Amino acid sequence: MAARTEVRPxxxxxxxxxxxxxxxxxxxxxxxxxxxxxxxxAGPMLISLVLSFTDYDGLRETxxxxxxxxxxxxxDPKIRTAMFNTLVxxxxxxxxxxxxxxxxxxxxxxxxxxxxxxxxxxxxxPEVTPKVAVGVLFLMLFxxxxxxxxxxxxxxxxxxPQWSTDEAWIKPGLVLMNLWSVGGTVIIYLAAxxxxxxxxxEAAELDGVSAWQRFRHVTLPMIxxxxxxxxxxxxIAALQTxxxxxxxxxxxxxxxxxxxxxxxxxxVYLFQQAFQFLHMGYASAMAWLLFLVIMVIxxxxxxxxxxxxxxxxxxx
Amino acid sequence: xxxxxxxxxxxxxxxxxxxxxxxxxxxxxxxxATVLAVAALVLSGCGGVGGDDEPAEGEAVTLTTMGFGLGxxxxxxxxxxxxxxxxxxxxxxxxxxxDPQQFLSAVASDSPPDLVAMDRQxxxxxxxxxxxxxxxxxxESEQIDLDQYRDPALAEITLDGKLYGLPEFxxxxxxxxxxxxxxxxxxxxxxxxxxxxAALSAxxxxxxxxxxxxxxxxxxxxxxxxxxxxxxxANGVDMISDDGLTAKLDDPKLIAGLEYAYSLIQAQGGWxxxxxxxxxxxxxxxKNPFSTDQLAAFPMEDWYLNVLADVSPDTAITVxxxxxxxxxxxxxxxxxxxxxxxxxxxxxxxxxxxxxxxxSDSWIAAAEARxxxxxxxxxxxxxxxxxxxxxxxxxFGEIVDLSATPAFDAAVKGVLEAQDDAFSxxxxxxxxxxxxxxxxxxxxxxxxxxxxxxxxxxAQKEAQAALDNAAGS
Numbered sequence: 206m207a208a209r210t211e212v213r214p215x216x217x218x219x220x221x222x223x224x225x226x227x228x229x230x231x232x233x234x235x236x237x238x239x240x241x242x243x244x245x246x247a248g249p250m251l252i253s254l255v256l257s258f259t260d261y262d263g264l265r266e267t268x269x270x271x272x273x274x275x276x277x278x279x280x281d282p283k284i285r286t287a288m289f290n291t292l293v294x295x296x297x298x299x300x301x302x303x304x305x306x307x308x309x310x311x312x313x314x315x316x317x318x319x320x321x322x323x324x325x326x327x328x329x330x331p332e333v334t335p336k337v338a339v340g341v342l343f344l345m346l347f348x349x350x351x352x353x354x355x356x357x358x359x360x361x362x363x364x365x366p367q368w369s370t371d372e373a374w375i376k377p378g379l380v381l382m383n384l385w386s387v388g389g390t391v392i393i394y395l396a397a398x399x400x401x402x403x404x405x406x407e408a409a410e411l412d413g414v415s416a417w418q419r420f421r422h423v424t425l426p427m428i429x430x431x432x433x434x435x436x437x438x439x440x441i442a443a444l445q446t447x448x449x450x451x452x453x454x455x456x457x458x459x460x461x462x463x464x465x466x467x468x469x470x471x472x473v474y475l476f477q478q479a480f481q482f483l484h485m486g487y488a489s490a491m492a493w494l495l496f497l498v499i500m501v502i503x504x505x506x507x508x509x510x511x512x513x514x515x516x517x518x519x520x521x
Numbered sequence: 522x523x524x525x526x527x528x529x530x531x532x533x534x535x536x537x538x539x540x541x542x543x544x545x546x547x548x549x550x551x552x553x554a555t556v557l558a559v560a561a562l563v564l565s566g567c568g569g570v571g572g573d574d575e576p577a578e579g580e581a582v583t584l585t586t587m588g589f590g591l592g593x594x595x596x597x598x599x600x601x602x603x604x605x606x607x608x609x610x611x612x613x614x615x616x617x618x619x620d621p622q623q624f625l626s627a628v629a630s631d632s633p634p635d636l637v638a639m640d641r642q643x644x645x646x647x648x649x650x651x652x653x654x655x656x657x658x659x660x661e662s663e664q665i666d667l668d669q670y671r672d673p674a675l676a677e678i679t680l681d682g683k684l685y686g687l688p689e690f691x692x693x694x695x696x697x698x699x700x701x702x703x704x705x706x707x708x709x710x711x712x713x714x715x716x717x718x719a720a721l722s723a724x725x726x727x728x729x730x731x732x733x734x735x736x737x738x739x740x741x742x743x744x745x746x747x748x749x750x751x752x753x754x755a756n757g758v759d760m761i762s763d764d765g766l767t768a769k770l771d772d773p774k775l776i777a778g779l780e781y782a783y784s785l786i787q788a789q790g791g792w793x794x795x796x797x798x799x800x801x802x803x804x805x806x807x808k809n810p811f812s813t814d815q816l817a818a819f820p821m822e823d824w825y826l827n828v829l830a831d832v833s834p835d836t837a838i839t840v841x842x843x844x845x846x847x848x849x850x851x852x853x854x855x856x857x858x859x860x861x862x863x864x865x866x867x868x869x870x871x872x873x874x875x876x877x878x879x880x881s882d883s884w885i886a887a888a889e890a891r892x893x894x895x896x897x898x899x900x901x902x903x904x905x906x907x908x909x910x911x912x913x914x915x916x917f918g919e920i921v922d923l924s925a926t927p928a929f930d931a932a933v934k935g936v937l938e939a940q941d942d943a944f945s946x947x948x949x950x951x952x953x954x955x956x957x958x959x960x961x962x963x964x965x966x967x968x969x970x971x972x973x974x975x976x977x978x979x980a981q982k983e984a985q986a987a988l989d990n991a992a993g994s
Contacts (some may be wrong), residue, residue: 264650349797350735364734367793369800462747462960465798465968467685480622482954482987483650506647 257489263481274490284491286466288475288498290376294470295443297380301434302439306387310394311420318513322443325395329388340452343382354381369453372467379450379468390435397431398424437506444499447472471495526558570989574603583608584635584874587627588619588857588923594894595905598887603877607870619643619857621953628652632861637869641677641688641858641945642952645765648678648685649950649991654861655683659872669881671854673945674908678858680765680948686858687879688908692822693940694751694853699927700837702728702738702817710839713741713818715755718781722788727745728817729789736790736798739810743782746963750946751820751853752778759877760959761984765949766992768984770959770977783966792967804828811836822855823906823936830895830903830929837928840935842942854910854943884912888920895981901926903933906940913937954987 232239257274261267279283309328331339346353351499357366368378400423402451409419425432447470454468455461455477475495479488548635556879562975584607591614604612612635616623619639624647627633639647647653660667667675674688688708698710712724721741745752746848751761756778763770769775786792810816812833820843820913829836842850859875861868877883884907895902904921907913923930949955962980965971971979 262649262650263625264652330944346801348800349793351797351801367797370793370796370968372970421803461957464964466961466965466970467968477957480625481957482951483625483646 206520213259253489253492257493258488259486261489262483263485266427267486270486274487275494276493277487278490280358283469283474284471284494288471290467290469291444291446291471294376294446295382295440297377298443298446299436300438301380301384302387302390303435305384306390306435308430309387310398311424313391313395314398321395323394325388327390329387332388334386336448337452337456339382340387340449340456343379343449345455347378347382360425370465372465375454375465375467379446379453382449383446388417388441393431394428395433401427415422426515430516433506433510433514439505440506441499444495444502445472446470447476451476527699544823550707553715554771555895571991574909581611581869581914582870584610584612584870586614586636586638587616587624587634588613588638589614589636594890595887598890599878599883600885601884603874607873610867612868612874626726628862628864631864633864633867635861635867636874637860637862638689638857639860641674641686641856641948643951644678644686644858644860645680645948645954645989646952646954647860648680648683648948652863653685654863654865654868655685656687656861656872657683659861659868659876660684662869663872663876665876669909669911670879671910671940671943673854673943674858677855677948678860679946680950684685685731685948686860688856688858689879691822691906691908691913691940691943692824692855693906693936694748694820694822694843694942695939696818696841696843697811697821697932698818698841699814700817700838700839702814705814706817710841714844716844716846718846722785725785726788730789731790736794736850738814739795739798739816740818741785742799744820745782745786745967746778746960748783748820748853749963750780751843751851751958752782754851754853754944755843757845758942761947761949761955763947765934765947765952766988768871768955768958768981768988770962770984771974771981776977778975779963779966780920786967792969796967805832807832809833809982811838819923826903826929826932826936830901830926834900834926834929834973838932838938839928840932842935850939850942852939852943854940856946858908879907881908881909881912882914884909885915885920888916890913892920903927903929949986949988951987951992954991955984958984 255484256267257266258271260270274310313324313328316324347355349355349365349367349369352365354367354368358365366374368374404496405427406419411425414422450468450470452475453472455466471491472495475488475491478484478491558813563574590599598679600612600614610665615634619637621643624634624637624639633652637653644653648655659665667684670688671691675684678684678686678688696713696715700710702711703712706728708724708727713720713721714724725741728738730734730738731741743752750760751770753775756774758769758772758775758778760770760775786795790796798815802815803813804810809829809832824836826840829838844850844873859878861871864873872948882904886907888902891905892902901923902921903923904913904917907916917933921933923933958980960979961983962971962976965976966973966978970976
């Protein structure tokens with residue numbers, strides 16, 4: 206027994222780190238995601254890249270068409286309309302979501318622990334509402350004549366617009382509807398706010414700075430990592446927006462009859478091309494164009510973040 | 522393979538180094554097993570969707586459907602009869618409305634349904650791509666009498682001279698007039714006359730009622746964009762050539778028809794107000810726009826008579842034909858049809874099944890079931906409008922009895938008269954894109970983004986490009 210308790214020097218390992226037990230365990234735990242990514246995401250992505258150079262329609266024999274789909278993407282006026290709509294939506298939606306979420310999180314951080322739990326649940330509930338239901342709700346809440354939104358505006362003397370038919374108000378309406386489900390972002394901001402060291406506020410208070418200055422010079426820098434993360438995620442989500450607009454304006458026979466070009470977002474048009482018009486090859490080319498646009502925007506955001514995001518222990 | 526890594530009772534003691542090595546092997550084996558198990562789960566999950574449903578020898582086959590649901594007795598009675606016809610084979614009814622994404626996925630994964638019901642206007646799109654089976658062999662082997670079906674319905678599903686489906690319903694479009702609304706405005710139903718455009722505009726305005734800035738009643742809803750083909754026909758234009766390959770969306774007469782219909786919308790408060798008001802209707806309920814005096818008149822599909830007879834049988838309604846400016850009646854007929862996907866593995870049973878679903882005996886049995894139901898509810902039975910002329914003769918000649926409700930009796934007679942003059946849109950290899958092009962154009966006009974001429978010229982370009990592309994490929 207005594208011999209077994211002796212501490213003997215471990216032989217120096219010259220083998221790959223893959224022979225390490227923990228590494229294998231880690232990969233084992235990661236494997237569902239890795240396999241899922243390879244089969245369900247990376248595989249279809251590569252196939253869609255190949256399909257983007259074909260006339261694939263899901264039904265007939267496929268022919269290679271070279272760059273034709275990409276040339277058509279560049280000259281299709283509806284692509285320009287859809288891309289413009291999507292960018293406008295993103296420009297309105299991302300800051301709107303971030304500002305509202307931050308305001309709600311700030312309010313929540315000031316209420317008692319027990320009440321905060323209740324409010325957190327309440328704010329998160331719309332997040333689990335199916336997007337299809339939100340699309341239908343949009344038409345009901347934003348009905349120009351009997352909708353709740355215009356009724357509420359009427360109480361303060363504002364004659365509300367025709368949200369579902371006026372091209373100038375369709376996108377703002379959809380953005381407002383999207384703000385309904387900011388719960389996830391609120392939770393992230395709340396966690397970030399709770400992690401800001403109290404002593405920073407105490408020091409600021411001792412220096413006599415105002416509440417706004419505390420928010421501007423203490424809170425914002427300390428939660429800038431969370432702000433940056435949500436900005437990236439929200440931007441990608443906005444550029445891929447589909448469910449609400451599709452349900453409200455394109456989904457059923459009835460809604461498709463009264464569709465509106467102002468609600469034609471990029472992914473909605475992509476879906477139309479793929480599944481309504483059976484132009485899968487063209488839709489694949491559209492998907493890759495969107496991928497490139499998102500990649501460029503994300504790259505710019507990441508580069509800019511170096512100037513604005515504070516990482517503890519890192520450079521500002 | 523696995524036994525190499527199993528730690529069992531060993532006949533000799535292990536030193537620490539060996540124990541560590543074994544432990545690592547065991548650990549690796551567990552990690553490997555985890556990876557394989559997950560892979561197996563993922564792969565089996567993927568492979569399970571399109572699993573092999575081939576029946577064993579001697580076992581009855583089960584056919585699958587798409588685009589059809591057992592919503593009411595009209596469906597279930599015919600399905601029962603069709604199932605009997607192919608027994609011992611069975612049919613598994615799946616889903617409701619036709620879903621192109623679901624259908625495409627099934628076809629692409631080589632597991633198509635054996636039967637599919639879809640809008641007749643879309644059938645050309647799928648037929649042109651070889652997805653649907655031409656029915657010559659089916660018609661011949663089952664000795665299907667095509668004369669029983671209405672010609673406009675067959676024309677919608679005949680592409681390049683080949684028939685691709687058997688028609689189900691036959692939706693006629695007629696003018697429906699709310700007698701009470703006209704009476705309250707001091708008018709009679711005859712005031713709704715689509716042959717006199719100027720008078721119709723004036724009547725529409727007179728019938729329109731407002732409550733402050735909000736609409737309280739639409740005088741005459743021209744039902745655009747969906748009924749644009751009727752307005753075009755009334756102006757003497759077909760929106761697409763008979764062979765379904767040439768769009769005629771920029772025809773000046775069609776543009777004039779759209780301009781007129783749009784002017785009716787503008788005169789009654791504009792598209793925003795009308796659409797918002799229309800969206801608030803309880804269209805299928807007791808508080809429908811006719812019973813609540815929210816709508817005075819509109820062109821509408823015949824099935825709405827059945828809705829009114831069901832939910833507000835006391836409504837006073839007049840049906841009149843939609844006419845051109847010379848007073849000639851115009852009825853645009855649409856509906857769905859049954860087809861057999863080319864890759865169906867049970868084409869013979871599928872053929873017999875759709876034959877039974879659409880033949881006159883089945884429709885008559887279904888109509889009798891509906892009539893019984895209505896009788897038990899003490900409500901009028903206003904008939905079923907089918908693509909089968911023989912069935913309609915029997916249904917409306919012997920089963921429908923509306924003597925107790927003269928308003929509906931006259932309304933049904935109005936529909937039957939109108940359907941003698943019905944037209945349909947020819948089958949086209951790009952039916953979906955063609956429809957999207959002209960509907961989007963009208964929506965751009967309605968929302969003020971484009972003038973009618975500009976919108977229809979754009980639609981013409983889009984539609985013709987799609988038709989050329991479909992025909993070329």
